[in-house]
Amino acid sequence: MxxxxxxxxxxxxxEAEEAVIEATAAGEEVPAAVLEGAGIAVDTAxxxxxxxxxxxxxxTFFFLIVTILVFTAMEPGxxxxxxxxxxxxxxxxxxxxxxxxxxxxxxxAGIDLSIPSxxxxxEVFAVKALSWISxxxxxAVDVSxxxxxxxxxxVALAGSLSAGLILGLINGFTVGYxxxxxxxxxxxxxGAGLGIALLLQNGVNVATYALNxxxxxxxxxxxxxxxxxxxxxxxxxxxxxxxxxxxRHTLAIGSSEEAARRxxxxxxxxxxxxYVVGGVASGFAGFLxxxxxxxxxxxxxSTDNLQAITxxxxxxxxxxxxxxxxxxxxxxxxxxAVLQNGFIIVGVQPYWQMVAVGVVLILAIYVDQLRRRSQHxx
Amino acid sequence: MASNDASTSGSTAAAGRTRVPALAASSVEKQFGxxxxxxxxxxxxxxxxxxxxxxxxxxGKSTLVKCLAGVYRPDAGTIEVDGKAVHMSSPTxxxxxxxxxxxxxxxxxxxxxxxxxxxxxxxxxxxxxLHDQAAMRKQTAKSFAELGVGMVQDLRVPVASxxxxxxxxxAIARAAMWAKHVILLDEPTAALGVIQTAKVLELIRRVRDxxxxxxxxxxxxxxxxxxxxxxxxxxxxxxxxxxxxxxxDVDRLIQAISGAYTNEVAA
Numbered sequence: 001m002x003x004x005x006x007x008x009x010x011x012x013x014x015e016a017e018e019a020v021i022e023a024t025a026a027g028e029e030v031p032a033a034v035l036e037g038a039g040i041a042v043d044t045a046x047x048x049x050x051x052x053x054x055x056x057x058x059x060t061f062f063f064l065i066v067t068i069l070v071f072t073a074m075e076p077g078x079x080x081x082x083x084x085x086x087x088x089x090x091x092x093x094x095x096x097x098x099x100x101x102x103x104x105x106x107x108x109a110g111i112d113l114s115i116p117s118x119x120x121x122x123e124v125f126a127v128k129a130l131s132w133i134s135x136x137x138x139x140a141v142d143v144s145x146x147x148x149x150x151x152x153x154x155v156a157l158a159g160s161l162s163a164g165l166i167l168g169l170i171n172g173f174t175v176g177y178x179x180x181x182x183x184x185x186x187x188x189x190x191g192a193g194l195g196i197a198l199l200l201q202n203g204v205n206v207a208t209y210a211l212n213x214x215x216x217x218x219x220x221x222x223x224x225x226x227x228x229x230x231x232x233x234x235x236x237x238x239x240x241x242x243x244x245x246x247x248r249h250t251l252a253i254g255s256s257e258e259a260a261r262r263x264x265x266x267x268x269x270x271x272x273x274x275y276v277v278g279g280v281a282s283g284f285a286g287f288l289x290x291x292x293x294x295x296x297x298x299x300x301x302s303t304d305n306l307q308a309i310t311x312x313x314x315x316x317x318x319x320x321x322x323x324x325x326x327x328x329x330x331x332x333x334x335x336x337a338v339l340q341n342g343f344i345i346v347g348v349q350p351y352w353q354m355v356a357v358g359v360v361l362i363l364a365i366y367v368d369q370l371r372r373r374s375q376h377x378x
Numbered sequence: 379m380a381s382n383d384a385s386t387s388g389s390t391a392a393a394g395r396t397r398v399p400a401l402a403a404s405s406v407e408k409q410f411g412x413x414x415x416x417x418x419x420x421x422x423x424x425x426x427x428x429x430x431x432x433x434x435x436x437x438g439k440s441t442l443v444k445c446l447a448g449v450y451r452p453d454a455g456t457i458e459v460d461g462k463a464v465h466m467s468s469p470t471x472x473x474x475x476x477x478x479x480x481x482x483x484x485x486x487x488x489x490x491x492x493x494x495x496x497x498x499x500x501x502x503x504x505x506x507x508l509h510d511q512a513a514m515r516k517q518t519a520k521s522f523a524e525l526g527v528g529m530v531q532d533l534r535v536p537v538a539s540x541x542x543x544x545x546x547x548x549a550i551a552r553a554a555m556w557a558k559h560v561i562l563l564d565e566p567t568a569a570l571g572v573i574q575t576a577k578v579l580e581l582i583r584r585v586r587d588x589x590x591x592x593x594x595x596x597x598x599x600x601x602x603x604x605x606x607x608x609x610x611x612x613x614x615x616x617x618x619x620x621x622x623x624x625x626x627d628v629d630r631l632i633q634a635i636s637g638a639y640t641n642e643v644a645a
Contacts, residue, residue, distance in 0.1 A: 245501050245509050248490075252498055255487035262485040263499035264470045322489030372538075 056316030056368050057328040063360070064335055071342035079345045086224070092337045093230035094119075094285050094292065096330060099308040100237035101281020103329045104274050106312050107241070108254040109321025110175060110182035112278045115285075115305040117193025118167045122160035122286020123296040124197045127206045129159030145212035152210050157287050164283020167193055171279060172272030190305070197298050205298055211291035226292055233281070238326040240277075247324075250274055254321025310336065310357060314364050318372070335360065398461040400425040400591035401446060401477065401560045406455035408441055415441040417615035418455065423560060423591040423608075428582060430602040431595050433612035434635050439595050442612065443562050446593070447479040448472030459559065476558030480549045482565045488538035493518040495537055496552045518555075525584050527551045543574025547581055554585045561585060563594035567601065579605050599628045611635055618642050 072080030098115050105112045130152060133140035140152045167189060174185040215226040241247035249270055253260045261267050285304075290296060313319060314335055315328025340353040399422035408416040416438050423429040433439050444450045446457060448466035456463045459475045466472050469479065486495045493515040501509040502517070515533050527547045537545055546566055553561045563582070567575040582605060586592045596602050602609060609626055611619040611634040619634040619641045626634075633639035 239508070243508050245503060245507060248494060248498070248501060248509055252487040252490060252494075255489035256485075259485045259487045259495075260498070262469065262481065264468075264473065265499050318489075322487065 056364060056371070057325045057331065059367065060314050060316060060328060060335065060364060061331050064331055064338065067335070067338050067342065071338070071346060074346045079342055084341070084345075086227075088334070088337055088341055089227045089230075090224060090292075091341075092333045093226045094288050095304065095307055095311065095337075096230040096333045097233045097288060098281050098285045098304060099311040099329045099333050100233050100326060101278045102305075102308045103237065103312050103315075103317050103324055103326055104241065104247075104250055105182070105278040106309070106317050106319060107247075107250050107321060107324035108271060108274050109319070110254075110271070110274070111309065111319075112171065112186045112275065112282075113183065113305045114167060114171060114186040114189040114193055115278075115282045115308055116301040116303075117190050117197065118164050118279050118282025119286040119289060119301045119304055120197040120296070120298050121163035121167060121193050122283035123290045124200050124286075124298070125159035125163035125283070126156040126211065126287050126290050127208055127296055128200065129155045130208060130210055140210050141206060141208045143210045145209040148210045148213065153214055156211055156290070157284075160283045160287035160290075161280055162283070163286065164280040165276060166279070167282065168276035168279020169272070172275035175275060176268040176271030194298075201296065201298055203298065205296045207295040208290065209294050211287070212294060213291075215288060215292035226288060229288065233284075234326060234330050237329075241324055241326050246273070251322055251324060254318075254324075256322070307336065310361055313361060316364075316368065318368060319365070320372075397424055399423055399458065400460060401593070402458040402461075403442065403446060403452075404456050404458065406442070406445055406452045406457070408438075408445060408450060408453050415615055416445070416452070419612065419616050421446075421610055421617060423593045425559070425591045426586060426589045427607035428586050428592045428594065428605055430606035430609045431593060431612065432597070432599075432602055432609060432631065432635060437612040437635075438615040439612055440564060441615075443479070443564055443593070443595060446472075446560075447477065447562050449479075473556065477560045477562065478553035478557035479562040480546075480553045480564065480566055482568060486537050486545055486549055489536050491534050492522075492537055492540075492548050493533050495548060496521075496555060500556070521555045522551055525551050525554055525581060527581065541574065543570050543577055546570060546574070546578055550578065550581055550585065554581075554588070554590070557590055560591045560593065563592065565595050565597070567596065567598065575601070599631050602631070603628065613637055616642075 068080075078084065098119065102112050102115060127141055130140040133152060133155060135143055140148070140155075143152070171182075171186055171189055174180045174189070175182045178185075180188075213225070214229075215224070217225045219225055220228060241250070249260065249265055252263075252265065253267055253270055253274075257267055260270075289301075311332035312329050313332070315325055315330070315332030317324040317328060336353065336357045339356050340350055343353050343356075344350050401423045403419060403421040405418045405420065406416050407414070407418055419438060419442055421431070421442060431439050431442065441450065445452050448469045448471045451465075451467060457466065458464065459477070464475055466475070472479070487498060490498065493511070496518045497509075497514045502513045504510045518533060537548055540548065546569075550561070550563065550566060553563075566582070567578050570578060579601065582592055582594065586607075594605075603626065607623050609621045609631065610617055611621075611631065613635065614637075618637070619639060621630075621641075630639060
């Protein structure tokens with residue numbers, strides 16, 4: 001490389017072009033002077049380190065760290081403790097699961113407003129499934145956390161996942177095949193799904209302790225299962241989005257549906273799969289919710305969709321599709337939670353959290369748009 | 379590469395038939411409602427040659443290219459690959475015959491990098507479900523270098539940040555990587571500046587020199603004369619003239635396009 005740099009200004013066009021080809025093949029950066037010598041318009045892409053520190057994920061992560069440091073400095077004995085962080089992690093785990101799922105949906109430039117109905121249906125199907133298991137004179141719904149069995153979990157999980165699957169298939173069909181705009185398609189399934197959940201339960205919640213160990217047990221010492229599960233979901237989501245062909249196609253469709261279609265991707269079928277991922281994640285979150293809170297909560301998740309979308313957007317996933325970050329989503333889930341928790345601990349009215357999250361969200365999206373506008377060229 | 383055959387146009391047409399075309403259309407008809415877009419059009423493209431397809435707006439060039447690319451199914455007539463009649467009902471079918479198409483509006487996913495675009499839908503896989511990004515990047519760099527696409531300095535940045543010429547080069551290089559037989563280019567330089575156009579034309583020549591049949595649509599007559607080994611002229615849904623390299627000048631091409639000249643024997 002150095003010999004090119006040294007005499008790059010003296011190269012003939014042919015020589016410069018040769019140098020460019022060699023360097024490109026070797027995967028090296030080509031000096032701008034050489035490119036210009038070869039008659040090639042120089043692309044003034046910023047160097048790697050600038051791209052990294054200006055990436056939305058890194059900026060949001062920086063914001064999160066600063067927030068944590070500020071709260072810790074203000075109330076070291078209360079905020080910055082292990083138990084507080086464990087509680088925070090437990091609080092965000094279920095939201096993390098749905099947010100990972102909806103990152104895929106948003107990566108296609110779609111949106112899934114039906115998350116609350118997925119969660120509630122997941123809860124209701126879990127307890128319905130448990131109620132089919134006879135235990136003594138009652139059903140598995142009534143067993144205590146001490147007398148529960150692992151296969152009850154599997155049955156309840158199957159119920160929750162099938163609820164999510166059905167919802168996802170419906171969303172995928174209406175969005176992918178019927179071409180209904182995702183916001184309206186999932187707004188419809190949000191209402192319909194919640195209605196069905198309420199009908200199934202006659203509007204009444206059911207308590208069960210049968211699934212408690214799923215959330216509160218410790219497969220790994222000192223790590224509550226709920227947090228472990230959320231971390232696993234993040235890991236699966238990361239591989240699925242960033243390492244798997246599935247994620248690549250998801251991003252391609254979000255970036256340009258037409259381009260994806262032209263290279264032969266089956267766009268409708270892939271959108272179906274993506275909404276199934278979102279639906280199944282919601283259904284699974286419903287399962288975890290029953291396990292953690294020991295009850296269904298048919299009216300309790302109405303803003304989970306907006307919280308998930310906020311987390312995903314804060315994490316640098318573009319609402320216009322094509323760009324996504326699962327790690328960003330993980331960070332994005334933490335910001336509202338840390339703000340809320342921190343405000344309470346330092347004695348600020350917790351309602352300020354809503355204001356702060358709103359402002360941060362708009363800022364994050366504005367910065368992302370600036371970045372994209374400067375990147376896109378005609 | 380170019381044949382310097384200076385014979386008359388009549389015998390040229392005959393000479394063209396003695397070789398087996400890499401891709402050919404014969405008596406192809408295509409109708410959209412009341413509009414007969416193609417009226418028994420014939421077309422041939424040879425391996426190792428650049429064949430230009432020219433004609434006025436509405437002459438049926440794009441329709442013909444879409445028939446050759448598997449986007450449209452002809453109502454009548456045959457498409458032949460290496461002399462064998464084929465049926466193509468989708469672009470994927472065309473790809474299976476080694477035919478790749480570069481469309482006028484760029485068909486790249488702007489948020490993906492060059493290597494991801496080149497391999498989109500044909501990823502190199504690990505364990506069946508993961509993509510092998512390192513291998514794809516390496517192969518892309520190798521292929522770009524062979525084709526002289528030295529424009530892409532960083533295969534990691536999204537193609538959205540590339541100039542129009544760079545994007546078009548990525549699209550053509552992708553087609554060249556996958557095409558075993560034929561590349562169809564629909565106005566590849568329409569939106570480009572002078573230097574970028576020169577680069578793209580150079581790329582087209584390099585692709586041809588690899589032995590592929592290159593078919594391209596253009597409205598730029600000097601460019602067509604400069605780069606083409608053969609020129610086929612369409613008018614009102616049929617071929618009206620064809621020229622070997624050196625046989626046509628701009629005036630003659632314009633006469634053919636406007637219907638004032640023909641060397642095609644009426645069907």
